[in-house]
Each structure stands twice: as structure tokens, then as C-alpha cells.
Amino acid sequence: MSVRKQLRTALCGLALTGLAVTAVPATAVATPVATGAAKVSPVAAAEDAAARALARSFADSAWRAEAGSAVAGGAETGLGALAETSRTRAAASLATVVAAADRAVVAAKGLPADTGGLLTVTLAGARGSGRAPLVAVEPSDDEITAVTAYDTRGRAHTLDASRMPDVPVYVVGVDGEKAVEAGTRVLERELAAAGVTTAAANATAATAPAASTAPTAPTTSTASTTSTASSTGFWTSRITSVRLADDKETWIKGDAEIFSIVSGFGLDGKVRVDTVTHPYLDDAGTTYHPNQILVNWSLYKYNLADAVMMEDDGDTDYSALAKAIAAALLTIADLGAYIPLVDPVVDALPSSFWTDDADFVDAWYTLAREMTGTRDGAGANGRFTFDRYWVSAL
Known part of the structure; x- marks a missing residue:
């Protein structure tokens, strides 16, 4: 849900900050782009680490097919649990990274250590297109115009946030409920x-x-x-x-x-x-x-x-x-x-x-x-x- 700038100005008179991003077409995913050096929150940093690891893990075709089947229904799925239940080598390596990222998210949100894993994954984009998937992080900024997604080699690509991409995109986020x-x-x-x-x-x-x-x-x-x-x-x-x-x-x-x-x-x-x-x-x-x-x-x-x-x-x-x-x-x-x-x-x-x-x-x-x-x-x-x-x- 967007928190409108005029709402916040009217109620609190607070100055807002924003990030200006130039969007590119959703189909332009072949050219890697450099990642920015902007300061990110601990939660965003943990999500990004998990997303990069998930993208690289999809180089394993067996694991990629297994993960794709698990999230095919469009439901939000626990990323840690998904990796831990797989017997593939790629998933085992991913599970270690996700466990550390989950601990970082729980600590950053001021929650008790026994809260359990909060990182999730969903599937968006053109499912079943046959194209190699990308992995992105769900942004906290509702007004963002461009999304960074990673491929199986860890390279970053820019997607247009206003248009559904024509490739499968796995989205890493936090279980908000x-x-x-x-x-x-x-x-x-x-x-x-x-x-x-x-x-x-x-x-x-x-x-x-x-x-x-x-x-x-x-x-x-x-x-x-x-x-x-x-x-x-x-x-x-x-x-x-x-x-x-x-x-x-x-x-x-x-x-x-x-x-x-x-x-x-x-x-x-x-x-x-x-x-x-x-x-x-x-x-x-x-x-x-x-x-x-x-x-x-x-x-x-x-x-x-x-x-x-x-x-x-x-x-x-x-x-x-x-x-x-x-x-x-x-x-x-x-x-x-x-x-x-x-x-x-x-x-x-x-x-x-x-x-x-x-x-x-x-x-x-x-x-x-x-x-x-x-x-x-x-x-x-x-x-x-x-x-x-x-x-x-x-």
C-alpha cells in the first residue's frame, strides 16, 4: 500500500526522500547493469543476499525444476523450508545462506530469535515461457519504477516495475503476516x-x-x-x-x-x-x-x-x-x-x-x-x- 506524499506532508510536515530510477523495458534483460552504492536497510541487504544465492542455485536444472513446481500455484512459500526439504546439492548450499539471512531479518525487525524463518519466495512474470528465470527482491518502496533482478551467473538486470516481465521472475520477500x-x-x-x-x-x-x-x-x-x-x-x-x-x-x-x-x-x-x-x-x-x-x-x-x-x-x-x-x-x-x-x-x-x-x-x-x-x-x-x-x- 502506498503512503502518499501529500498525506504525510499534510499530517506531519516531514520531508520525504526518494530514489530516482530510469526504467527500461521489461524485455531488456540481456544486458547486465551495475548495482548502485545506495545505503540499504539490514532487511533489504539480507533479502538481496538470499536472492543472489537463489539465482545462482538455479544453474542446477534439477533444483530449478523442483523449486518451480513448488511455487507454481503462485502462493508465497517459505524459502528456507523449500531449500531444506530438497535433496539437491544446490539447495543444500542455498539453505545455509538463507538461514543466515533469515536470522539477520528477524534481528533487524526486533523480533525474538524463535520467530522462525521470514524469507519467502513467489513466482511472477511469464511462467512456462521456457526462458531462464531471474530472481528479484520485493521492494519496500511502492513508488519504485525499476527492479533489479539476478540471473544464474549472479549478474544484475533491470526490469520495468510497471510492466509484467516476459520471463519467469522469482521474488524474494518477507512473510508480512x-x-x-x-x-x-x-x-x-x-x-x-x-x-x-x-x-x-x-x-x-x-x-x-x-x-x-x-x-x-x-x-x-x-x-x-x-x-x-x-x-x-x-x-x-x-x-x-x-x-x-x-x-x-x-x-x-x-x-x-x-x-x-x-x-x-x-x-x-x-x-x-x-x-x-x-x-x-x-x-x-x-x-x-x-x-x-x-x-x-x-x-x-x-x-x-x-x-x-x-x-x-x-x-x-x-x-x-x-x-x-x-x-x-x-x-x-x-x-x-x-x-x-x-x-x-x-x-x-x-x-x-x-x-x-x-x-x-x-x-x-x-x-x-x-x-x-x-x-x-x-x-x-x-x-x-x-x-x-x-x-x-x-
């Missing part, structure tokens, strides 16, 4: 360790069960009453539909991996943060109907909360994100009236989140417990439709 699931757990755990109130991710991210007879809807007030957290259940704000703006993604980009950071003041008057994952929210320009709880109002002192939506673009460091958000939010005290928390959260984002179309998607200020209907994000990139939903106790 797995990374988000592990990352939000790290985020909440580290925020809690720093003193910010959090809850388990599934307390707010899970779809609500069928409701029993709901009580009278809560009346509008500045602070929540004890009735919202009664023993019979609690009120929530449920997402009945969600849509992100069309961002003209390129052929090499996979599905988006989206999560939201919901913030407000807990019942103890201290700043509270809950994370909500949106694994269904894959494509821009598509309306989804998840019936997913965004805010559990029994956890908040006031009847207002904020939400910041983000995307894991591959290089998100959840540990760094948690530290930055905690440092910003712990300076805010409850003064007896609700204080919006979007700006402190957005301002706390590490500078890397604003480079190459990084992970900020949109933000919603002062979501109310009584709200229903459609709410556009502050940057007009996202749109939620809400209803009030009573979750009954068992």
Missing part, C-alpha cells in the same frame, strides 16, 4: 515493560462473537461509566467495512500487511495502547467487510480513542517502534479531559518510517464510543465504517 503477528506481540510487550498499559493483541483484534440481547445504548458523556465494563459484557466499536485508496501497486509487490495502534487513557488514567491486526486487508481499492472489533471501550476511561494505521513494509523494526512510542506517550498525563494521542504517536515514528514509502498509512482522531457510520482518515487514504457492538459475557 507472520512478521506482523510476532511484531505486535513485541510491540505490546515492550510498551508494557516501559510502563504503557497494553493488552494481549487478540483482546481487541479478534472478531466479536454473536451478541445476546444488548442493553440500552450508552449515552454520550466525556468519561466512560462503569456500565460499559459490567459483568454482563461491554460495548465496542466494530469495523463493518474498511477501504484504502488505490495506490497503483506494481507487479512485484505482494499483499499489504496492515495493523492499527489504538491509543487512549486506561481506567487507571494512564496512557493505554492496543494493537489490532488486519490480515484480510491485502489490496488498496478494495472494500472489506471484516466485522472486526477495533476498540473495546471497557478498557478505556474516556469514551474517546485514536487510531494510527500502519503497514509492515518489510523493514519495520518493532522493538524500535515500541521504544519510540513509549518515550512519547509516557510524557502525557491525564488532566481530567481527553487529549488526542495521534500526533505524539506519529511524531514518535523513527525516521526510517518516512523513507521510501514507509509504514504509516493513515490516522483517525477522537473516535467516539457512540459513533456509527463512515469515518475517513485524516489523510483521506483510509475509510472505516463503524457500528456499536455489545459483546455479552458467557
